[in-house]
Amino acid sequence: MSINMPTASSPKTNGLNTTLRHAEKIELPLISKLFSEIIESSFPMFPDHAIKKYKESWTMEHLLVKHNTPSHALFCCAWHEGAPVGLVSGTQPELGVATIIWLLVKPDCQGQAIGSKLLEHARQFYQAQKCHKLKLTVPSQRACRFYVNNGMTQEGFHPSHWSKVDFWSLACPL
Numbered sequence: 001m002s003i004n005m006p007t008a009s010s011p012k013t014n015g016l017n018t019t020l021r022h023a024e025k026i027e028l029p030l031i032s033k034l035f036s037e038i039i040e041s042s043f044p045m046f047p048d049h050a051i052k053k054y055k056e057s058w059t060m061e062h063l064l065v066k067h068n069t070p071s072h073a074l075f076c077c078a079w080h081e082g083a084p085v086g087l088v089s090g091t092q093p094e095l096g097v098a099t100i101i102w103l104l105v106k107p108d109c110q111g112q113a114i115g116s117k118l119l120e121h122a123r124q125f126y127q128a129q130k131c132h133k134l135k136l137t138v139p140s141q142r143a144c145r146f147y148v149n150n151g152m153t154q155e156g157f158h159p160s161h162w163s164k165v166d167f168w169s170l171a172c173p174l
Contacts (some may be wrong), residue, residue: 015113018112019080021060028060034106047164068082071092074091075087076125085109087118088104088105096133098129099135116150122134123172123174134174135155137167137170144168154170155171156168
């Protein structure tokens with residue numbers, strides 16, 4: 001699942017001065033809070049039970065397991081002035097195909113090229129693992145336009161998919 005990117009028509013700036021890196025263990029509460037804030041404010045199409053379920057996988061307990069378990073899965077955060085402003089997470093590759101599950105940017109930081117930087121980081125991360133394809137799904141046309149503008153191709157449309165929300169599937173070769 002991925003959304004919260006600048007619209008296709010929004011101007012790209014040089015962006016905020018951000019650093020992409022993994023969160024330290026002490027910073028995990030900030031990541032949990034960031035995820036909760038974005039999911040609550042930016043996904044009006046999701047019913048309450050879906051929001052609750054998504055938030056459950058970003059509690060401190062779950063983040064500690066992700067943080068402490070070696071994996072080939074993607075997890076990276078964008079930081080600005082010591083605070084997280086975005087994140088990207090994805091699956092461990094399967095047979096050369098990688099899936100971004102979440103690519104999120106704080107609404108007040110969108111349009112600053114953070115989402116594009118996180119997407120490029122994901123591409124490089126999975127290319128280093130010899131993946132040949134990167135895919136994801138999004139629940140809005142706005143997010144779909146962002147990914148198309150960043151080199152992905154729409155592969156399908158899934159009406160009334162997860163939680164009866166429409167989703168678009170996109171992918172790109174690596």
